[in-house]
Amino acid sequence: MTPRDRATRLLERSKQWLRAEVRRRPVIHRVAKEALVGIKLARQRIQQRGREPLHGWGEQVRSYRIPFTGADASALRLALQEHSLQIAEGRHTIYVPPQPGREAVLGGELLAAFPPEVGIKLLKNFAHPSRARYHFETSSVAEAALIGPIGNQVFATAALYAYGLGPRPYDLVHLIGAGGADITAVVCEHVVGRKPSPAEYDDFIGQLRALEQRGLFGFANPSRYDCYDFYPPDCNSNLLISDAGPRYVDPQAFLFEEQKVIHDVLAQREEVLHFGDVLTVVHSGQRFLYQEIPGASASARRGTGERWRAIEAMLARNRVQLDRRVVFDVCCNSGMMMYGSLARGAHWAFGWDLPAVAEAADRVLPLLGSGRSSVFGRQLGLDTDLRADLPEWAAQWSRAHGAVCLFLAAWHHIDFPPGVGELPWTELIYEGQENEPAEITQKNLATMAERWRARELERIVIRDGLCGPRPLALLRRAHDH
Numbered sequence: 001m002t003p004r005d006r007a008t009r010l011l012e013r014s015k016q017w018l019r020a021e022v023r024r025r026p027v028i029h030r031v032a033k034e035a036l037v038g039i040k041l042a043r044q045r046i047q048q049r050g051r052e053p054l055h056g057w058g059e060q061v062r063s064y065r066i067p068f069t070g071a072d073a074s075a076l077r078l079a080l081q082e083h084s085l086q087i088a089e090g091r092h093t094i095y096v097p098p099q100p101g102r103e104a105v106l107g108g109e110l111l112a113a114f115p116p117e118v119g120i121k122l123l124k125n126f127a128h129p130s131r132a133r134y135h136f137e138t139s140s141v142a143e144a145a146l147i148g149p150i151g152n153q154v155f156a157t158a159a160l161y162a163y164g165l166g167p168r169p170y171d172l173v174h175l176i177g178a179g180g181a182d183i184t185a186v187v188c189e190h191v192v193g194r195k196p197s198p199a200e201y202d203d204f205i206g207q208l209r210a211l212e213q214r215g216l217f218g219f220a221n222p223s224r225y226d227c228y229d230f231y232p233p234d235c236n237s238n239l240l241i242s243d244a245g246p247r248y249v250d251p252q253a254f255l256f257e258e259q260k261v262i263h264d265v266l267a268q269r270e271e272v273l274h275f276g277d278v279l280t281v282v283h284s285g286q287r288f289l290y291q292e293i294p295g296a297s298a299s300a301r302r303g304t305g306e307r308w309r310a311i312e313a314m315l316a317r318n319r320v321q322l323d324r325r326v327v328f329d330v331c332c333n334s335g336m337m338m339y340g341s342l343a344r345g346a347h348w349a350f351g352w353d354l355p356a357v358a359e360a361a362d363r364v365l366p367l368l369g370s371g372r373s374s375v376f377g378r379q380l381g382l383d384t385d386l387r388a389d390l391p392e393w394a395a396q397w398s399r400a401h402g403a404v405c406l407f408l409a410a411w412h413h414i415d416f417p418p419g420v421g422e423l424p425w426t427e428l429i430y431e432g433q434e435n436e437p438a439e440i441t442q443k444n445l446a447t448m449a450e451r452w453r454a455r456e457l458e459r460i461v462i463r464d465g466l467c468g469p470r471p472l473a474l475l476r477r478a479h480d481h
Helices: 003-023 026-048 073-082 108-112 141-147 150-162 198-213 258-267 304-317 336-343 355-367 392-401 418-422 438-452
Strands: 062-066 093-096 118-123 169-177 182-189 217-219 239-242 245-248 254-256 289-291 300-302 326-330 348-353 373-377 403-408 427-431 454-462 470-477
Touching: 062 108, 073 093, 108 392, 150 169, 150 182, 150 254, 150 258, 150 355, 198 217, 198 239, 198 245, 258 355, 300 304, 304 336, 304 427, 304 454, 304 470, 326 336, 326 392, 336 348, 336 355, 336 373, 336 403, 348 355, 348 392, 355 373, 418 438, 427 438, 427 454, 438 454, 438 470
Parallel strands: 062 169, 289 300, 326 348, 326 403, 348 373, 403 427
Antiparallel strands: 093 118, 118 182, 169 182, 217 254, 239 245, 427 470, 454 470
C-alpha cells in the first residue's frame, strides 16, 4: 500500500468516526446538518440566480376530482385501507400500486386519464403542487428548502430514468378531494421487481457514484451514501431489480444538475439524434442535432420554436384545439413536436421512429416535463401497423376527446402508410421536403385525400432553423371515416 493509499484510508476512517460521534449527540448532529445543508443551499441559490428551470414539471398542472372526503394523510391512509387497497407508506408519501378498486378513493376521472398499469404516489404534505413540498415531517428546515418545489423531485425521477436507474414519471397532478383537500400526486411507472443481490446493490451504488463524480448530481442530505436510504441490501426497500435493471423509487435525496443532465443524456445519443450532414461552420465540422432541444448546447438544423409556432398558428386559424386531445407524431425524431403539443395542453403524445431514435426520445421527453408521452421504436414502412401500438385506454380517450396527427417531413422516408390512416385522428398536419415543388405537394395532398379521406383546410410555406422553404398543410378527415 502506497503512502497516499494509507492517508486516504485514514481520512475515511476519521470521517466515519466523526459522523458516528456527531450522531451520538442529537443536538450537535442537528446543528451540523443544518449548517452543512445551509451551505449547499446558499451555493445552489447563487448558481441558479436569474435562471429559469428547463423542465416543465409543475408549470402546467392538471386537476382531477376524487371521492376522498378526508382532510389529512391519516384520513387518506384510513380510506385506502377501508377499501382493502394495498399501499406502500414512507415518511413523506403513500404509494398506491395498480390494482382493482382504486377508483373508490382516487376516482374514475384520474384513472381513465392514464395507463391502467401506473402507480400513484400521494404526498402526505397536503397542498396544491405549486405549494407542495416533498418532505412531510423533517427535522431539517434547510434540507427541505434545498430540495425545493416538488417539480425538482419529479425531474430527479426523470433523470434516474434517463440513466436506466429509476421508474418513468408520467405526470404531476393536483387532486381535489370531495371534502376540499388539495393533494399533490406523482403518476409514475409501477416497478415490479425483487430485492437486489449484494453484487447488484454494489453495481447500483457504483453507477450512482460514477454519475456523482461527473458532477451530474449532489445530495440534499449531508451524510450522502451513509444513511439508511442507501444502506444494503436494498436501500431501505427503495431499490428493486426489475427485468429492465435496477430501479430506485425514492428521489428525495438527489439534486440533479438540470443543464448538465440534459447535455449528458443527449451526448450519449449524439450518433442517433444528430443530422447527417457535416458543416465546418457548426462546431468546427461536427454534425448537429436535427431538432433544436431545450438545454442542448449543440446546434440544430430545425428550429423547434419557429416550427412549432407555425403549426400552432395554423391550428388556431382553423379553430383546432389541442387541449385534452391526443397527438400522434409519425417520424417524431427526438420528440420536440410532441413536447410542443404537451406544453400547449395536449393530453398525451404518441410518437414513432426507428428503435434507437425512439429510445432517445423516450429518455429526453421526461427531462423536459413531457412525461405524458409514449414513443414506439419501429422500422416504419407501408406495412407498419401503428394502430396496434395504441393501447385501448388511449384509443378510448381519442374517440372521446379527439386527436391530431403530425406527419412532418416524413413522406419521403416512409411514403403514406395505411397505418397512419388507421389511427383515430380528425386533423393532420403535413410537412413536406425542403424546397418541395408545388406539384409534388399537390400530388401528396391528393394521395392523402384518397388513402386517408382527408381534405385540405390550409396550406402555407415555412422556414425554420437552417432549413429552406417547406410546405405545411392542415387536413381534416371526413366525419364518417
